[in-house]
Amino acid sequence: MIAIENVHKQFGALHVLKGVDLSVQKGEVLSMIGGSGSGKSTMLMCINGLEGIQQGRITVDGVEVHAKATDLNKLRRRIGIVFQQWNAFPHLTVLENVTLAPRKVLGKSREEAEVIAVEQLSHVGLKEKLAVFPSRLSGGQQQRMAIARALAMSPDYMLFDEVTSALDPQLVGEVLDTMRMLSKEGMTMIVVTHEMRFAREVSDRVAFFREGRIHEIGSPDQIFENPQQPETAAFLKSI
Amino acid sequence: MYFGGSFSRGDFLFLLSGAVTTLSITLVAVVIGTVLGVLFGLIRAGAPWWIGNTLGAVLDVFRSVPLLIQLVLFNSFNSMLKLNWPTFTVGCICLGIYASAFCTEIVRSGVGAVPQTTRRAARSLGLTWRQELTSITLPIATRIVFPSWIGLTLGVMKDTALVLWIGIVELLRSSQIVTSRVQEPLLILGITGLIYFVMSFPIARLGNQLEKKWGTQ
Numbered sequence: 001m002i003a004i005e006n007v008h009k010q011f012g013a014l015h016v017l018k019g020v021d022l023s024v025q026k027g028e029v030l031s032m033i034g035g036s037g038s039g040k041s042t043m044l045m046c047i048n049g050l051e052g053i054q055q056g057r058i059t060v061d062g063v064e065v066h067a068k069a070t071d072l073n074k075l076r077r078r079i080g081i082v083f084q085q086w087n088a089f090p091h092l093t094v095l096e097n098v099t100l101a102p103r104k105v106l107g108k109s110r111e112e113a114e115v116i117a118v119e120q121l122s123h124v125g126l127k128e129k130l131a132v133f134p135s136r137l138s139g140g141q142q143q144r145m146a147i148a149r150a151l152a153m154s155p156d157y158m159l160f161d162e163v164t165s166a167l168d169p170q171l172v173g174e175v176l177d178t179m180r181m182l183s184k185e186g187m188t189m190i191v192v193t194h195e196m197r198f199a200r201e202v203s204d205r206v207a208f209f210r211e212g213r214i215h216e217i218g219s220p221d222q223i224f225e226n227p228q229q230p231e232t233a234a235f236l237k238s239i
Numbered sequence: 240m241y242f243g244g245s246f247s248r249g250d251f252l253f254l255l256s257g258a259v260t261t262l263s264i265t266l267v268a269v270v271i272g273t274v275l276g277v278l279f280g281l282i283r284a285g286a287p288w289w290i291g292n293t294l295g296a297v298l299d300v301f302r303s304v305p306l307l308i309q310l311v312l313f314n315s316f317n318s319m320l321k322l323n324w325p326t327f328t329v330g331c332i333c334l335g336i337y338a339s340a341f342c343t344e345i346v347r348s349g350v351g352a353v354p355q356t357t358r359r360a361a362r363s364l365g366l367t368w369r370q371e372l373t374s375i376t377l378p379i380a381t382r383i384v385f386p387s388w389i390g391l392t393l394g395v396m397k398d399t400a401l402v403l404w405i406g407i408v409e410l411l412r413s414s415q416i417v418t419s420r421v422q423e424p425l426l427i428l429g430i431t432g433l434i435y436f437v438m439s440f441p442i443a444r445l446g447n448q449l450e451k452k453w454g455t456q
Contacts, residue, residue, distance in 0.1 A: 074365070091378045101364035101366060153364060
């Protein structure tokens with residue numbers, strides 16, 4: 001379980017998160033929606049400790065992320081994250097992109113890591129591209145590779161930060177399909193997204209972020225059909 | 240004793256022995272310059288600004304003062320402080336530090352050119368700072384700055400000519416010695432230039448080859 005309690009985050013004078021409370025259960029898919037600057041991406045970065053927090057507490061399966069004694073490198077093995085810019089490692093082949101972390105972080109042999117990588121790359125439909133360098137892939141393929149790269153660590157949680165926002169429209173579908181597949185397999189996912197139809201379809205709950213807080217949270221039906229807050233309704237109408 | 244006369248096989252071998260000295264100094268200086276340059280460059284790229292800027296200011300001195308002055312000063316200190324280092328060592332260290340000042344900026348710009356988001360992605364997989372540096376940032380940065388580094392190496396090779404002023408007989412000094420005997424300056428300078436070219440060319444080619452290889456990725 002991921003538990004977020006009263007989290008505040010500031011970048012200098014900019015108060016990005018103003019007291020966020022949220023918990024995500026194992027097996028749940030939670031979508032975060034909201035305008036840009038509402039704090040949803042920052043929230044995601046705080047969960048695996050890529051960003052520090054000024055106040056509050058985030059625990060992942062009981063481990064406090066921002067406690068001094070926490071080994072973040074160890075915690076991050078269990079939390080996969082995929083970013084908006086797909087961040088392929090350009091000097092490594094597709095296969096090497098995926099085997100890197102299992103080998104370096106988990107200490108697996110090349111053979112073991114390759115078995116895992118081939119399995120995950122097949123899973124996202126990139127079995128034919130093992131020896132190719134990322135620059136030869138389309139954006140959608142690179143993003144699916146990034147998903148396979150995170151999955152190769154067998155994480156308990158997957159975080160997705162606007163993973164389709166930088167893609168050409170015709171490539172969005174293949175990435176969403178991959179995520180759909182993961183949610184069906186029972187992966188615990190937190191998805192920051194602007195794809196409302198997708199959020200509605202795969203989410204167990206949807207959180208609407210506004211001005212650094214969760215303004216409304218509920219089932220997809222509640223949020224999209226019957227929002228309780230006027231700002232939620234206004235946001236959904238605006239996009 | 241016979242003065243004057245034509246350029247002989249012995250003269251050519253003498254030039255070649257000078258060339259070996261030039262290559263040796265180049266090699267040692269480039270190794271020193273690269274090792275220090277990577278170290279300083281990483282400090283410049285990653286350390287708190289006041290450390291990075293202080294280091295940058297010190298290295299600016301070495302980049303700005305003509306190498307000839309540095310060589311002569313360092314050589315004088317060597318005698319005054321009675322270090323009694325061989326001039327070859329003095330030449331190598333001086334050129335090495337000079338090269339490191341340039342290499343530092345090359346490394347700094349290379350590390351800076353690796354997108355922060357790529358580094359974050361690596362850390363998010365659980366790689367430690369050191370693992371991220373050696374598996375992601377340095378390999379990517381190397382590909383980016385390799386042409387500049389080749390340029391630096393070729394520059395250092397030509398700058399080695401200045402060490403003749405502290406009494407090292409390298410290729411250029413050898414050619415002067417031969418010229419004073421044979422009295423055919425144009426021929427001998429031509430041959431000397433050709434030797435410099437023959438030494439530089441493979442390095443430049445190697446650079447092109449690697450760039451081409453990396454370019455196809």
